[in-house]
């Protein structure tokens with residue numbers, strides 16, 4: 476009998492303890508945020524803090540504002556910064572960084588969607604598919620360039636463009652948009668690469684039943700089919716920089732392609748969508764150390780973010796917006812000269828360094844060989860002499876470049892994606908110097924990259940210390956795992 480009483484008391488105590496524990500546990504579990512139905516993932520290729528701040532400063536001066544106006548995403552209340560080194564290098568390339576942002580795993584430079592042992596990695600797109608999200612990818616460089624292809628592709632060689640097209644075809648990407656389909660001319664001359672042209676790759680995509688079009692309206696309004704929207708399906712040619720846009724060039728833009736993607740996904744996606752938008756040309760401009768071209772690209776990237784912000788207003792409590800970058804490009808710093816930054820020195824730059832190189836080469840081909848014509852061009856397009864007070868030493872440098880290199884030999888400065896004539900490279904250097912902007916690299920640097928989040932689960936990103944954690948958090952919010 477005594478034993479029975481003991482047993483009952485023991486049992487009662489255990490139940491009370493259990494109830495307390497459950498109460499405590501329930502109390503300790505934070506209420507998990509609602510699953511976002513719409514996920515926007517923005518990647519500014521090469522965009523770090525100074526590209527953003529420089530853009531804000533430049534347009535404040537250009538538009539005559541008394542003080543800088545922050546870009547929409549730089550005003551997000553939830554902000555963070557992350558490391559981005561790769562397994563092989565302290566400074567990542569877009570392949571390893573894209574893989575990190577797409578799969579949550581670090582890999583070596585040049586690797587796309589594979590680890591250092593060439594094992595294929597699961598991507599956030601796999602999670603999106605499993606969870607019923609429709610997928611869209613938008614860029615303003617090639618649809619099989621490093622960043623977008625890290626989401627759907629797998630290769631240890633980022634120049635394996637035809638293989639990446641095959642991977643795209645067999646992926647779950649419903650809508651893709653970009654400037655072109657990169658062919659093998661875009662990669663190194665090596666017999667191991669499959670020799671196919673952009674036109675042949677376009678044909679390959681069409682033969683797979685995907686609606687490949689150059690018509691933005693048509694792409695936006697296509698129903699029941701996968702869509703590939705490109706500005707060029709014949710040759711590997713990119714859309715011009717924003718600063719170089721002239722009459723008729725404002726059709727195939729990052730903004731218009733993003734609008735088309737959003738239109739398509741809003742209509743076609745029954746259970747939500749995942750949309751990645753990359754500002755890819757931003758990186759190209761920074762590789763050329765072309766500050767103004769970079770600022771225009773960052774601003775258009777922010778305009779694409781605005782689309783997501785407007786969408787989120789219509790779908791509050793259902794949308795997540797993540798804005799980040801893969802790495803920093805150019806080692807851009809603002810204010811090398813005695814606490815000054817003079818954005819006003821840049822106000823008369825009317826074309827990019829790349830465009831100016833093309834114009835000069837055309838003039839040379841037409842037989843123009845007089846310094847005064849080129850000096851006039853530098854004045855008209857960059858504001859040298861007319862706005863920027865070029866010193867005698869600087870003028871001598873440009874003249875020497877003109878006579879000794881440009882007219883005689885024509886070697887170029889290799890900015891990775893585009894080559895500049897030395898005279899243009901030095902002219903852009905003079906512009907930077909007078910504006911008190913300095914660049915330390917023609918490639919990438921290892922500095923922190925920014926992270927801005929808004930919407931469902933935005934605070935979860937405050938935990939991120941490295942870029943690999945970003946897709947893991949997105950995956951977990953979407954109800955899956957990476």
Ligand SMILES: [Zn+2]
Nearest residue numbers: 521569758804
């Ligand atoms: Zn780059």
